[in-house]
Amino acid sequence: MRPTKKNTRAGSGKTPAAAITDAESVTDRVADAITSGIRAGTFVPGQHLPESAITLRLGISRGSLREALKHLAAAGIVTLNRFRGAYISTLDLRSTLDLLETLEPLARLAARLAAEHCDTNEKRRRMKAAADAIDVAGRNRARAEYLERRRHFYDTLVEIGGNTELARVMPLSRTDLFRAQVERIQTERQRALHLAGYSRIAAAVIARDPAAADRAVQRHFAGTRQTVAELPADVFPSQRRR
């Protein structure tokens, strides 16, 4: 019953295998587990995260978990209520529109920068690979994989652009929440249009056309807003404190 990955602690000698993978602290592993768990659907927005349950499940101490939760709360991924615990954040309609409004200028900047700096075959290859990966995952309706690929697409875009502050600021994890709430219920047509957006952005970046990349992102966001407007109202929770 217990997860078998509780080792690496009492081991006297340090196995080289463990040394390779262990650049990560326990706290970081926990944060990763939760964020990727959101993309994978293991954790859903609004879900309560009792400390005792999570520490047991991940085999870590309470202190480490609390550090990780503080980190995630700062990123807006979980919401901490004093004496009531941690919840996976939920986005109501208002927050979602605000989020899109905020993310759009950042994404446009990222696209412009990427287009300006996409000057090697290696970068072009990575950009194209990221876009293609989204397409494949999207067509296969592989939700978890799609969200991972989408995240990777933005990461690649930002990395090629070369602005390290942008990576810190872009609220990608927060949009993962939005996607997690929305992905399962959008229509096929909406999905297809959305997927096409990424390809168009990538094409403009690879063509090293900043203005076109900017426009492609704008268009992409317009489409996303349209999708949100067409969603049934019950996708979004009424604003409760969570």
Next chain:
Amino acid sequence: MRPTKKNTRAGSGKTPAAAITDAESVTDRVADAITSGIRAGTFVPGQHLPESAITLRLGISRGSLREALKHLAAAGIVTLNRFRGAYISTLDLRSTLDLLETLEPLARLAARLAAEHCDTNEKRRRMKAAADAIDVAGRNRARAEYLERRRHFYDTLVEIGGNTELARVMPLSRTDLFRAQVERIQTERQRALHLAGYSRIAAAVIARDPAAADRAVQRHFAGTRQTVAELPADVFPSQRRR
């Protein structure tokens, strides 16, 4: 450092609206103490924050401090080096320019939104008060106060704009770092030009002219970039692992 203790005892009655739960936790107080300490000059970029020293100084437990540090690290205010501890983050020239490039579109958005929503006398009054406060503090060369007022100006701008996600994303604390490094050495002329920028932004917002507000922010950032370009090179550290 003055801990703000506002204990709104909500008793038994259940308020239907979302005005809820703000008691200050120790962790939050620590985070506040460090961020405001940066603006006040108590903590300077690059400074090491040994856990034992800080816990002693603030009279808190190590666990609470570590939670606060994780929060601050997520915001980019402190940098954590495994087994080496926490440092107040430093911005090299590259990071500073990246930061300005990232902040600018967000500030422009904030200004546009504020201009669109500045529809009551109360909001106009607050906007003007925030701008005037910067001016006073700036002229008096009161560095700590100036940085506080500047922060308040942006907070007001964002709040009037009404986009809650923007408040979460804008890297204002990170720019406090930049200001803390730069403020003491910019020339009088640079300072005066900079101060004028805030007034101009406020004026456009109060006039409910989004386009003008947008332009005012653009101009403001152009000036800031100019100031950075004129700074002596030794203001910025060579990128070391901190």
Next chain:
DNA sequence: TCAATCAATATTGTAGGACGATTTCCGCTG
């Protein structure tokens, strides 16, 4: 029966200690 009240329980917030892991510091040797 149902609503309000109050006690029992569960969960979180904070403190403090223990110990291995890693870095840093410093003296020693060659």
Next chain:
DNA sequence: CAGCGGAAATCGTCCTACAATATTGATTGA
């Protein structure tokens, strides 16, 4: 003086304990 090795300092993680608060459940009265 470069390199080596050990001592000291600091960090990462776990653990326990207890106070503060929220939630749950039982009791009571209308």
